[in-house]
Amino acid sequence: MTSVSTLPNAEALFEDLGRRLYVDAQIDIPPDVRRALREAAARETNRGARGMLTTMLRAVDVADRKQTLVCQDTGIPIFWITIGRGIAVDGAAMLEALRRGVERATEETPLRSSIVSAIRRENRHTSTGDGVPVFHVEFSTAIDYIDIVMMPKGSGSESMSFLKMLLPADGLAGVKKFVLDTAVEAGGRPCPPTIVGVGIGGSSDLCMTLAKKATLRPVGQRHPQSDIAALEVELRDAINSTGIGPMGLGGDTTVLDVHIETAWTHITLNPVAVNMQCWRGERRRARVYADGRVDIGY
Amino acid sequence: MEHRLRAPLSDGDVRRLRVGDAVLLDGTVWGLRDATLIRIFDQGQAPPVDLRGGILLHVAPSVRPSAAAPSGYEPMTVGTTTSTRMERFTRGLLRDYGVRAIIGKGGLLDDSSAAFAEYGGAYLAIVGGAASVETEQVEAIERVYWKDLMPECLWQFRVRAFGPLTVAMDSQGASLYRDVARTARERLAAIYAKMGLRP
Numbered sequence: 001m002t003s004v005s006t007l008p009n010a011e012a013l014f015e016d017l018g019r020r021l022y023v024d025a026q027i028d029i030p031p032d033v034r035r036a037l038r039e040a041a042a043r044e045t046n047r048g049a050r051g052m053l054t055t056m057l058r059a060v061d062v063a064d065r066k067q068t069l070v071c072q073d074t075g076i077p078i079f080w081i082t083i084g085r086g087i088a089v090d091g092a093a094m095l096e097a098l099r100r101g102v103e104r105a106t107e108e109t110p111l112r113s114s115i116v117s118a119i120r121r122e123n124r125h126t127s128t129g130d131g132v133p134v135f136h137v138e139f140s141t142a143i144d145y146i147d148i149v150m151m152p153k154g155s156g157s158e159s160m161s162f163l164k165m166l167l168p169a170d171g172l173a174g175v176k177k178f179v180l181d182t183a184v185e186a187g188g189r190p191c192p193p194t195i196v197g198v199g200i201g202g203s204s205d206l207c208m209t210l211a212k213k214a215t216l217r218p219v220g221q222r223h224p225q226s227d228i229a230a231l232e233v234e235l236r237d238a239i240n241s242t243g244i245g246p247m248g249l250g251g252d253t254t255v256l257d258v259h260i261e262t263a264w265t266h267i268t269l270n271p272v273a274v275n276m277q278c279w280r281g282e283r284r285r286a287r288v289y290a291d292g293r294v295d296i297g298y
Numbered sequence: 299m300e301h302r303l304r305a306p307l308s309d310g311d312v313r314r315l316r317v318g319d320a321v322l323l324d325g326t327v328w329g330l331r332d333a334t335l336i337r338i339f340d341q342g343q344a345p346p347v348d349l350r351g352g353i354l355l356h357v358a359p360s361v362r363p364s365a366a367a368p369s370g371y372e373p374m375t376v377g378t379t380t381s382t383r384m385e386r387f388t389r390g391l392l393r394d395y396g397v398r399a400i401i402g403k404g405g406l407l408d409d410s411s412a413a414f415a416e417y418g419g420a421y422l423a424i425v426g427g428a429a430s431v432e433t434e435q436v437e438a439i440e441r442v443y444w445k446d447l448m449p450e451c452l453w454q455f456r457v458r459a460f461g462p463l464t465v466a467m468d469s470q471g472a473s474l475y476r477d478v479a480r481t482a483r484e485r486l487a488a489i490y491a492k493m494g495l496r497p
C-alpha cells in the first residue's frame with residue numbers, strides 16, 4: 001500500500017480553485033487551441049474564412065489584455081476530476097467546495113448565470129442548480145495527485161450533441177457516416193472551427209461521456225492507439241473537405257481536430273456519440289498534490 | 299468587396315451589398331433579442347424609436363451601472379446570440395419598421411431571405427464567440443428602452459468600426475448559408491465514395 005496523506009486546508013483550497021478555474025477558463029484560451037487557430041489561419045485559402053479566424057485570434061488577445069471573457073456565454077460548468085493514489089480527500093466536501101467556488105465566481109466577477117431549472121426555467125443567478133455543476137469523478141493509479149479540469153460549456157456547441165445506437169452490422173462505416181453527417185447537420189451553429197469529440201462503444205451514457213471527454217484533449221494530441229489515431233485524421237480531413245468553414249460561411253477550416261475515445265461495448269451494440277466544442281476550446285486544469293501544492297495549467 | 303457604412307442605411311447602401319462582402323459599421327446599432335421582438339409583434343407594441351434604415355443586433359448584453367455613461371449603463375460583455383430563434387420576426391421588422399440590416403450569428407432562414415429581397419435588406423454575420431472584440435467596438439450605450447425586459451431591452455449602442463461582418467444574405471435573395479449547405483451536401487457524396495462508404 002502507498003502511504004496516504006490528508007490534504008491540508010482542503011475546503012478553502014477547492015473553493016478557491018472552483019472560482020479561479022471557472023473564471024480563467026473563460027478568459028484564457030489554451031495554448032494548443034491558439035496554435036491550432038493560428039495554423040488554420042495560415043493554411044486557409046478562403047479569404048473571408050481567413051478574416052474570421054483572424055478575428056477569433058484577436059478576440060483571444062483582447063481577452064488577455066483586458067482580462068475579459070472571450071465569449072459572452074458563461075456556459076454550463078462541468079468538472080472532470082481524477083483522484084490519484086496517496087491522497088485522502090473528503091470527496092463530498094470537495095464537490096461542495098468547488099460548487100461554492102463557481103457561485104462565488106458568478107457573484108464576485110460578476111458573471112451572467114446561464115443556469116435555469118429544467119421545467120420552470122428559474123435562474124438563481126449562481127451558475128449552479130440541481131445537478132449543476134456537472135461533476136465527473138474517476139480514480140487513477142497512474143497519478144499521485146488530484147487532477148481537475150474545468151469546462152464552461154457553451155450552449156451553441158453543446159446543442160450539437162448526437163447519439164446513435166448503431167447495429168454491429170453497421171460496422172465502422174456506420175460510425176464514420178454518422179460523424180460526417182452530424183458535422184454537416186451542425187453547419188455554422190457550434191461556432192466552427194470546432195473540436196469534434198467522438199465516443200465509440202460503451203453504454204449510451206458512457207458513449208456520450210467519452211465524446212465530451214474527447215473534446216478535452218489538447219488539440220493536435222493524437223490518440224495513443226494508432227488505428228484510432230488514423231481514424232481521427234481521416235475524419236478530420238473528411239469534415240474539412242465539406243467546405244462548411246468558420247461560422248458556416250465557407251472555407252477549409254470546419255474543425256480544428258477530431259478526437260475519439262472508445263470503450264468496450266455489448267456484443268449486440270455499436271454506439272457512437274458526437275459532442276462538439278466551439279473554437280474557443282475553453283478548459284482550465286489544476287493538479288493538486290498531497291502536500292497542498294497546486295499546479296495550474298490547461 | 300469591403301464597405302464602411304454608417305447607420306442609418308440608405309436603400310442604396312443596402313442594395314450594393316453582396317454575399318461574401320466585408321462590412322464595418324459606425325453609428326447606431328439597436329440591440330434586441332427574443333423578448334423584445336415578442337413585445338413588438340406578439341403583444342403589438344410599436345418600438346418607441348424610429349428604426350427606418352436601422353441596423354439590429356441579436357444580443358442581450360451584460361452591463362453595469364455607470365454614472366458617466368449617457369444611458370446610465372456601460373457594457374461589460376456584448377456578445378451576439380444565435381439568430382435562428384428570431385427568424386419569424388424578420389419580415390415584420392423590414393415591412394413595418396423599415397429595418398435594413400440584421401447582425402447575428404448562425405444565419406436566418408428562407409423567409410428572411412425572401413424578405414431581404416422584397417424590402418431591400420441584408421443579414422450581416424458576425425464572428426460568434428468573439429465577444430471581447432465586439433465589446434471593445436461598442437463606444438457607448440446611448441439609451442435603453444423597455445428596461446423591464448432586462449437584459450432583453452431595446453438597446454441603443456453607438457459603435458465604431460464594428461465588425462468585420464460578412465454579408466451572408468443580401469437584397470438579391472442570395473444566402474451564403476444556403477450555398478454552403480448545398481456545397482457540403484454535394485461534397486459529402488464524393489467524400490463517402492472516397493472513404494468507401496455506401497450512402
Ligand code: SF4
Pocket residue numbers: 071072073153154155156157189190191278279280426427428
Ligand atoms: S458556440 Fe461557443 S463560441 Fe459560439 S457563442 Fe456559444 S459558447 Fe460562444
